Amino acid sequence: MNRIDRLSAILIQLQGKKIVKAAEISERFNISLRTVYRDVRALQEAGVPIGAEAGTGYYLVEGYHLPPVMFSREEAAALLTGEKLMANLSDHSNRKEFSNAMQKIKAVLRGSEKDFLESLEDNIAVVSRRPPVGEEFPNRFLSDIQYALGKQQMLQLDYFAMHSETLTKREVEPIGIIYTSGNWHLIAWCRLRHGYRDFRMDRIKNVSVSADSYDKTRHITLKEYMDRYGEYEAQAHMVKLRFPRAFARRIGDQKFYYGLVEEQAVGECIEMTFLAPCLEWFGRWLLVWGSVPEIISPAELADKMKELALEIKQHYL
Structure with a gap:
């Protein structure tokens, strides 16, 4: 340069x-x-x-502004790629805001750059392996959470805990957001649990930004949280299962909701790899498929399945 x-x-x-x-x-x-x-x-x-x-x-100095910024062709293409990613990887609130911002950006582009973007529009696609989030939990709170982070204001959540299948009210002090394994996560200090907690944002039913503020200097940073608790995805259990090829089709889109990260053909079977945050929760889903799946790893899941099967047997006795 x-x-x-x-x-x-x-x-x-x-x-x-x-x-x-x-x-x-x-x-x-x-x-x-x-x-x-x-x-x-x-x-x-x-x-x-x-x-x-x-x-x-x-x-x-306050009051000084540059004239409108012009973008190069490469910068405009990068922004278009970002818009495609936002459409698939963000939530409803941020999608709308980013789309509005892109309209303003396109308005200041030179004619040749506008033509270039229009010709490129249909040649970039982002395909998510996960199905869209259902309307029961609309996942439209990213903008509110970002606002609370920037203003250091408390959040009040109605949060659905999947492992216990209960809806709880939480008052939290947010420290950051993370996108991993196909989901956005809010990391925050939970006043109910008196500790740092990871809230998957697609399980948040309602959010309200409180008028009460908090002192962020009392908390660790997002980077410190990730360093302290290890590699983020390492907190989940890596589960490997094997299904007969003909049977694997019956599972349909359910596999995405339970953390599928990879699947491959192995002889006459399909081997699936999942990241499961809770073995008991994952095991209860696995019970649906009876004796069909073969558990390759971890051994703890096989032990958990024995416990769950015994629990069902004792219940019906």
Whole structure:
């Protein structure tokens, strides 16, 4: 990148945040701190009102705005790809907001870039392996949760716990959101349980943002949570099952709801791999299929199935 382009990019970066540290600029453009100081000084000499706080960073003086930003063809294509991803991986609330933002972005594109995007529109697709979330839990709260995170405000949830099949009311202090294994998760301090909890957002029936605020400095960061509790998906149990090929078709879309991550043909069978957050909950679903599935791993699941089968036998005796 030549210096003129870099100066323009630094100016855009300054407008994007309240305070930008010199180290952030250095890391982004792979330049030395001395070069950062020279570039900022050059912008100031050109009349850009850049202020500095010792030990904190640079900022643009309140009221200064850049003219509308123009996007390159590659940047426009990247934004279109992002829109396709949002349509499949986000929830109803964010889909609408991102779509509105994209309309504004497309409005400032040059004619040639608009034509390019239109020709590209039908040639990018994102296919999710998971079926859409049912309307019983509409999963439209991502925007509300993001607002609460930004404003440090409490959230009140009506949350459906799958393992106990009960709806509980929770008052939580959010620390972050994670997208993993096909679902969004809210990580928060739960006042009911007096500890950090993982709430799958498609199991949240209702959300309200409380007027009460909380002090986020009392909590660990999202990164600290993930580091402390290990690799995020490692919290789930890796389950491998084998079904006769002809029988596997009967399972249909249920396998997606129970955490399917992979399936492959093995001889006359279909081997399925799941990430199960709770072996008992997973085992109760497995009972539906009787003696048909073969449990490859883990051994704890086979033990759990014996317990569940004995429980049913004793119930009907």
